[in-house]
Amino acid sequence: MAGEKVLIVEDKPEMIQILTDYVLGPQGYVTLTALNGEEGLHMALNEEPDLVILDLRMPKMSGLEVLKTLRERQCFVPVIVITAYGSEEVVVRALRLGANDYVAKPFALDEMTQVVERVLNKSKQEKERVRLAQELEIELNHMKSGFISMVSHELRSPLSHIIASTELMREAKLSSDQQQDLLNIIHLQSARLNRFVEQILDVSLLEAGTVQVEKRPVVLKPVLKQMIEAFALRANTHRFELTMPDRPLTVVGDEGKIQTVLDNLLENAVTYSPKGSRVFVEVSEDDKEVVISVIDEGIGIPATQLERIFERFHRVNTRDDQEQYGYGLGLYITKRLVELQGGKIWVASEVGRGSRFTFSLPKWSSASGEQGSEVDNE
Ligand code: ADP
Numbered sequence: 001m002a003g004e005k006v007l008i009v010e011d012k013p014e015m016i017q018i019l020t021d022y023v024l025g026p027q028g029y030v031t032l033t034a035l036n037g038e039e040g041l042h043m044a045l046n047e048e049p050d051l052v053i054l055d056l057r058m059p060k061m062s063g064l065e066v067l068k069t070l071r072e073r074q075c076f077v078p079v080i081v082i083t084a085y086g087s088e089e090v091v092v093r094a095l096r097l098g099a100n101d102y103v104a105k106p107f108a109l110d111e112m113t114q115v116v117e118r119v120l121n122k123s124k125q126e127k128e129r130v131r132l133a134q135e136l137e138i139e140l141n142h143m144k145s146g147f148i149s150m151v152s153h154e155l156r157s158p159l160s161h162i163i164a165s166t167e168l169m170r171e172a173k174l175s176s177d178q179q180q181d182l183l184n185i186i187h188l189q190s191a192r193l194n195r196f197v198e199q200i201l202d203v204s205l206l207e208a209g210t211v212q213v214e215k216r217p218v219v220l221k222p223v224l225k226q227m228i229e230a231f232a233l234r235a236n237t238h239r240f241e242l243t244m245p246d247r248p249l250t251v252v253g254d255e256g257k258i259q260t261v262l263d264n265l266l267e268n269a270v271t272y273s274p275k276g277s278r279v280f281v282e283v284s285e286d287d288k289e290v291v292i293s294v295i296d297e298g299i300g301i302p303a304t305q306l307e308r309i310f311e312r313f314h315r316v317n318t319r320d321d322q323e324q325y326g327y328g329l330g331l332y333i334t335k336r337l338v339e340l341q342g343g344k345i346w347v348a349s350e351v352g353r354g355s356r357f358t359f360s361l362p363k364w365s366s367a368s369g370e371q372g373s374e375v376d377n378e
Contacts, residue, residue, distance in 0.1 A: 004120055007032040007049035009040030009066065010082070011058045019053065023112045037061025041069055044077055051120055052079045054099075056090055064093060071098040078123045080115055082107075150313065154196050154327060158189035165189075199329040203312065206336045213340040214254040217364040220290065221248065223255060224281060227262045237275040240266075244283035251290050251361040253341040258361070261337050264330040265294040265357050273298025273354065285363060289343070293358040300351040309347060310335040334359075 006029045010016050013035070020031045032047055034040035037058045044052050044066070052070075056063035063081055070077065078100040083091050091102050100119050103112055165182040168174070174182070205211050221244065228240045251258075262281075269279045277297040284291050301309060301316055308314045315328040338345045338359045349355035 003028060003030065004050040005030045005032060005047065006051045006053060006116070007034065007040065007043055007047065008053045009034045009037065009044070009058070009063070010053070010055040011035055012055075015055070015082075018109075019112070022109050023116065027113065027116070029116075037063065037066045041066045044070055045073065045075055049077055050123065051116065052077055053082065053116070054079050055082045056087075056094065057084065064090070064097060067094060067097045067099060078119045080119055150327075151200070155193065158193045158196075161189040162186050196327055199327060199333060202333050203329055206333065211337075211340065213257055213337070215252050215341070216254070217250045218253050218255045218258060219248060219250050220244070220283065220292075223258060224262070224283070224292075227259060227266065228281060231266050231270070231279075235270045238270050238273070239276075239278045240281070241278060242281045242283075244281075245285065249283065249285055249290050250364040252364045253343075253361050257337045257341060261334050261359060262292075262294070264334045265359075268330060268357070269294050269296035269298065269355070272296065288363055289360040290363050291358060291360045293356050295354065295356045297354040300353055300355055301347070301349040302351055303349075306347060306349060310345070 006024050008016050008019050008024075008031060010019070010033070016033050016035075020033075024031050032043060032049060034043050038061050040052070040054065040058075041061065043049070054063045054066060067079055067081070070079070076098070079098070081091070081094045081099045081102045083094070083102055083104050087104075091104075094102060100122070101115050103115055162185075165185045169179060169182050202211075224242055224244070228242055231238075232240050266279065266281075273279070273296040279297075280293075280295040282293045282295065305314075305316045309316070310331045311328075312332045313328040314332075335345050338361070341361055343359055343361040345357065345359040347355060347357050
């Protein structure tokens with residue numbers, strides 16, 4: 001450390017000389033000096049020293065008074081007091097008034113050098129801690145206001161569609177086809193609101209660490225088949241194909257959470273790929289894991305975005321970005337749920353060709369859990 005300003009408040013010039021020439025100078029500190037308490041107080045308040053070395057016994061104003069006044073004026077510059085040998089009582093008073101350390105006279109030069117270094121180091125660390133805390137607060141505030149404006153936008157936009165549609169239905173004479181169109185809008189926008197509220201709740205539960213995840217054997221085939229059939233009915237615009245090994249595959253996880261993961265991935269595969277295209281679900285296994293991929297023939301994701309795709313609220317700016325599909329929460333929730341079950345998730349994608357989202361789950365074996373008897377065979 002060098003370049004820090006150290007103020008010596010001391011009435012004996014020979015002591016100032018020793019401190020300057022043998023302690024502070026060789027370490028590269030810049031020295032300021034004051035020959036009495038009053039002057040020392042003034043300089044400590046105005047010269048912004050990094051450290052004050054304060055003799056306690058001085059004419060006009062004692063070191064203790066200087067220290068007391070500094071702290072009363074909210075000046076928290078670190079202070080090392082120099083006391084006479086054997087004056088423990090004064091040391092205690094000085095420490096109570098906010099001195100950071102003390103050195104008793106006569107002192108060894110090494111001892112003084114070490115105390116100066118220690119106090120300056122501590123003060124530097126404290127300043128850094130305060131700076132980081134302030135920085136964090138400014139970040140956090142930024143995130144909070146960003147979050148609030150995003151939430152209000154996401155709530156306002158579907159609500160204004162719903163209000164406008166209901167007003168039209170109430171006030172205009174409409175054909176039954178027109179009424180049907182407006183009802184469709186209302187249904188779509190309400191579903192959008194509902195999804196948003198559900199996802200926000202999921203995120204807050206995940207972040208509060210209050211999501212309960214069961215670790216039980218789950219036989220995959222029926223779960224996958226059921227999900228895919230439900231999607232085929234819901235999204236009859238796409239064709240779904242399931243490929244998996246013939247032998248029964250059982251993972252350790254939470255069936256409901258596995259369904260949420262698949263639901264999010266299948267929903268995205270449908271949303272981000274053209275009508276008439278195919279969505280594949282492929283399952284494979286190794287010794288320890290079962291690996292499930294959801295593959296689409298859609299718009300794909302630019303390579304630069306792949307790393308951020310699982311972050312909260314991250315959405316890729318697509319060319320048709322007038323159309324707001326979602327909120328960038330689905331993949332974040334998906335990743336957290338996979339990880340809570342002991343798995344991993346990753347993505348490979350090519351713009352214009354499609355995406356492959358893959359997640360792994362630990363494989364169940366009779367040796368890995370006592371719940372073995374509960375497992376149904378496929
Ligand atoms: P959203 O609800 O916005 O779809 P997600 O977290 O599920 O949120 O996805 C984040 C973003 O990742 C999406 O907005 C989209 O830009 C991109 N994305 C997700 N899945 C796919 C996919 N299968 N193909 C192309 N882009 C995708």
